Amino acid sequence: GNSVTQMEGPVTLSEEAFLTINCTYTATGYPSLFWYVQYPGEGLQLLLKATKADDKGSNKGFEATYRKETTSFHLEKGSVQVSDSAVYFCALTPYFGNEKLTFGTGTRLTIIP
Amino acid sequence: DTAVSQTPKYLVTQMGNDKSIKCEQNLGHDTMYWYKQDSKKFLKIMFSYNNKELIINETVPNRFSPKSPDKAHLNLHINSLELGDSAVYFCASSRRTSGGYEQFFGPGTRLTVL
Numbered sequence: 001g002n003s004v005t006q007m008e009g010p011v012t013l014s015e016e017a018f019l020t021i022n023c024t025y026t027a028t029g030y031p032s033l034f035w036y037v038q039y040p041g042e043g044l045q046l047l048l049k050a051t052k053a054d055d056k057g058s059n060k061g062f063e064a065t066y067r068k069e070t071t072s073f074h075l076e077k078g079s080v081q082v083s084d085s086a087v088y089f090c091a092l093t094p095y096f097g098n099e100k101l102t103f104g105t106g107t108r109l110t111i112i113p
Numbered sequence: 114d115t116a117v118s119q120t121p122k123y124l125v126t127q128m129g130n131d132k133s134i135k136c137e138q139n140l141g142h143d144t145m146y147w148y149k150q151d152s153k154k155f156l157k158i159m160f161s162y163n164n165k166e167l168i169i170n171e172t173v174p175n176r177f178s179p180k181s182p183d184k185a186h187l188n189l190h191i192n193s194l195e196l197g198d199s200a201v202y203f204c205a206s207s208r209r210t211s212g213g214y215e216q217f218f219g220p221g222t223r224l225t226v227l
Contacts, residue, residue: 034215036218038154042220042221043117043203043218043219043220043221044156044203044205044218045218046215046216046217049215087154089156099144099161099207099214099216100146100158100161100169100171101146101148101156101158101205101216102158103155103156103157105153105154105155106154106155106156108154
């Protein structure tokens with residue numbers, strides 16, 4: 001079946017530090033890949049997505065590139081802010097069939113001033 | 114203006130009770146979902162409906178029964194609540210197509226079973 005593996009958290013960084021959250025996946029065919037973010041006390045919001053190999057998703061300074069050869073979709077940001085503190089979820093939907101999102105376990109990110 | 118709304122936001126109840134959570138979307142989407150988030154933040158799909166038809170039914174106890182009166186609404190009824198049902202339940206919606214389309218999530222309903 002499909003699965004997503006994320007780096008274990010929590011992750012604590014200082015403001016303006018470089019961020020990488022690793023994500024790898026197992027799926028048949030060409031899944032679509034997503035990063036969702038959950039701010040404290042809120043629901044999930046789509047941060048970025050990529051639907052085919054070598055696509056780069058980007059939003060709010062975050063980027064992730066769909067790497068089929070390494071089955072990865074790592075999230076990066078060059079300079080984090082306190083407001084980026086949240087839980088980040090990597091997820092996929094299969095290419096064919098239903099659209100259910102398979103999520104990773106989530107990575108809690110805390111940015112300290 | 115809210116795209117996906119859920120009621121109630123908080124639900125505290127006793128073991129053995131029956132409760133419902135309601136979800137509505139005003140995005141014109143034809144697919145809706147229920148997800149469960151446990152205390153460790155792990156998210157797992159429970160059900161999905163497309164145009165009022167059940168298309169995903171994961172391994173969920175039959176005490177949980179989704180109902181979709183129309184494609185803008187997907188309610189979740191839970192019978193005989195158990196302690197382990199305590200979680201945050203998220204409703205989501207999307208357009209029905211393969212791959213790539215964003216799922217929009219509601220704010221969640223925090224269910225606490227005492």
